[in-house]
Amino acid sequence: MEELITLKSSDGTKFQLARVEAMTSKLIEHAIEDDDCDSDEDNVCEENTEAIPVNVNADILEMVVEFMKHHAIDPLRPISQPLGPNFRSQITQDYYFNFIEEKSVEDIFKLSSAANYLDINPLFDLTVLYCSFQLMDKSAEEIREFLKLPKMTESEEKRAREEHSWMF
Incomplete structure (x- = not known):
């Protein structure tokens, strides 16, 4: 069992x-x-029946x-390098492609955060890859x-243009 x-x-x-x-x-x-094993004299392990709290x-x-x-x-296949021309070329397994494509941007950000917190590398990689392709070639x-970042004030934009000219 x-x-x-x-x-x-x-x-x-x-x-x-x-x-x-x-x-x-x-x-x-x-x-x-x-x-699993809180060692005792007999080295016996007991099954934990309590729920594991997850934040x-x-x-x-x-x-x-x-x-x-x-x-x-069906593990997610490793993401090949260099990246292909689009997300679909990278994620060829239908389940994973559909899993992420069906989610809202907000849910993808939350999934990414949860994957990072729970240390689930394949899910984290999938969400980050998806976001990367969504941002590629964007102004x-x-x-x-x-x-969903707020617009910068004039002074914030001026400072950003000075400090990060490559971005503009």
């Missing part, structure tokens, strides 16, 4: 996944390993768990809009 791991989101929702799926996250892997909201953790479950059976104004 496969061991199940329970994750508890920051807003209290619980998600279950197989141990091998949970190991996609280095943070969760370390939490599992730390809980990620349920809506994003649900997407992360979906990713981890799929990654356990400063288009990048500002994509990243």
Whole structure:
């Protein structure tokens, strides 16, 4: 029987996944390993039945768990270098391409943050790659809009143009 791991989101929702799926996250892997064997005299390990608290909201953790479950059976292939001409040329596995393409920009930023926090390198790489292609060949104004950054005041823009002339 496969061991199940329970994750508890920051807003209290619980998600279950197989141990091998949970190991996609280095943070969760370390939490599992730390809980597995608290050495006693007989060197007996007890199964941890408590949920592992994860500082990620349920809506994003649900997407992360979906990713981890799929990654356990069909890992994301390494991203080749140099980068190809577009995102699709880099991500040839339909699941991963569709997974990220279906998300809003806000969700992709939250997924990236969650992947960084949970130390899920394949998910982090996927989100960063997607954002990189979205920003490629964009003007400063288009990048500002994509990243939902507020417009700069005249003095802020003047200072930015002086300090970062290459960007303009």
